[in-house]
Amino acid sequence: xxxGKLHFEDFTPERAFPLGPLTVSxxxxxxxxxxxxxxxxxLSEEAGKASILGGLAASxxxxxxxxxxxxxDSFLLNSTCEGAPGVDFMDWKKPVLxxxxxxxxxxxxxxxxxxxxxxxxxxxxxxxxxxQRGETVCVLEQAIMFRMRAVQETAP
Amino acid sequence: MRMAELNTVGTRLEVGxxxxxxxxxxxxxxxxxPQPFHLDAEAAKxxxxxxxxxxGWQSAAGWMxxxxxxxxxxxxxxxxxxxxxxKLGPSPGFRKLQWLKPVYAGDRITYYTTLLNSRxxxxxxxxxxxxxxxxxxxxxxxxxxxxESSVLEFT
Numbered sequence: 025x026x027x028g029k030l031h032f033e034d035f036t037p038e039r040a041f042p043l044g045p046l047t048v049s050x051x052x053x054x055x056x057x058x059x060x061x062x063x064x065x066x067l068s069e070e071a072g073k074a075s076i077l078g079g080l081a082a083s084x085x086x087x088x089x090x091x092x093x094x095x096x097d098s099f100l101l102n103s104t105c106e107g108a109p110g111v112d113f114m115d116w117k118k119p120v121l122x123x124x125x126x127x128x129x130x131x132x133x134x135x136x137x138x139x140x141x142x143x144x145x146x147x148x149x150x151x152x153x154x155x156q157r158g159e160t161v162c163v164l165e166q167a168i169m170f171r172m173r174a175v176q177e178t179a180p
Numbered sequence: 181m182r183m184a185e186l187n188t189v190g191t192r193l194e195v196g197x198x199x200x201x202x203x204x205x206x207x208x209x210x211x212x213x214p215q216p217f218h219l220d221a222e223a224a225k226x227x228x229x230x231x232x233x234x235x236g237w238q239s240a241a242g243w244m245x246x247x248x249x250x251x252x253x254x255x256x257x258x259x260x261x262x263x264x265x266x267k268l269g270p271s272p273g274f275r276k277l278q279w280l281k282p283v284y285a286g287d288r289i290t291y292y293t294t295l296l297n298s299r300x301x302x303x304x305x306x307x308x309x310x311x312x313x314x315x316x317x318x319x320x321x322x323x324x325x326x327x328e329s330s331v332l333e334f335t
Contacts, residue, residue, distance in 0.1 A: 059241075059245065060241040060242070060244050060245045061241070061244045061245070061248060062248065063248065076269065076270065077270065083241075083244065084270075084271055084273070085237070085240060085241040085244050088237050088240065088241075089208075089211070089212040089213070089235075089237045089241070090212070092212050092213050092235065092237050093211070093212045093213070096212075096213060096214060096215070100215070101214065101215065105215060106227060106228045106229075107217070107227075107228065107229060107236075107279070107282075108236060108279060109278065109279060110276070110277050110278040110279055111274075111275075111277040111327075112275065112276070113273065113274070113275035113276070114273050114274055114275075114277070115272060115273040116270075116271065116272060116273050117272075119270075141228070144228070162273075169228075
């Protein structure tokens with residue numbers, strides 16, 4: 025069932041995975057914000073323009089979720105992912121505005137086995153996401169857990 | 181009024197509770213994080229989580245949702261007392277986010293925020309950077325999420 029999927033062993037340091045392109049619409053920005061972050065600059069173009077964000081802008085948490093989606097589509101859904109313990113940091117460097125197209129890269133920083141969880145390894149990755157104007161909108165470093173290939177193949 | 185005058189550094193505030201229904205977990209996951217353990221209770225049994233649980237990004241967004249509802253009420257309360265509420269601006273990001281326990285379908289997460297420090301930006305007088313510790317605790321008293329975020333404040 026997991027044949028062909030990316031395992032812990034495949035996430036070698038410096039390996040890079042492309043992210044996006046992914047375009048975010050005004051409707052999606054408003055839908056997310058209505059549920060989780062209903063501030064005026066995330067709900068209307070007029071209020072966004074009047075704010076220091078300069079236009080209808082995605083909630084930072086929406087940007088985080090869009091980054092998640094890009095990692096899903098790039099490599100996570102085709103992997104033995106067992107969840108994530110956390111995020112070292114995430115910087116929202118520029119607003120993500122309605123109509124923006126995001127793309128970027130996730131690079132493996134380090135990979136290590138976990139004594140506490142046999143058969144599972146932990147990798148740390150750094151992602152950088154830019155908009156279509158070449159401006160970096162977010163940077164983050166996070167840890168993700170994956171099942172190992174070696175243990176699975178020798179398991180009874 | 182500045183934030184640090186309203187809530188002193190180190191004071192932990194309860195901001196609200198969000199219930200994570202199976203429907204809301206699946207709805208969020210379909211859009212942003214369609215991994216089997218966020219979509220299907222049966223499929224989740226094959227993973228370490230063992231049950232349908234929320235995307236970590238939904239439990240983080242839940243903090244924003246509950247904080248904003250709290251803050252809106254707080255601003256109304258202050259206005260009624262003739263006090264100008266602190267003017268909060270955008271957030272440059274967060275750090276040290278830990279997903280400590282899964283948030284399972286049916287869990288009720290109560291969120292908290294604690295002001296850690298507040299400093300005026302040397303480069304932009306009149307603009308302050310506030311750092312807060314934010315936490316989510318489930319109905320069994322287990323902390324499920326914790327992170328530090330920063331937010332600008334204008335004076």
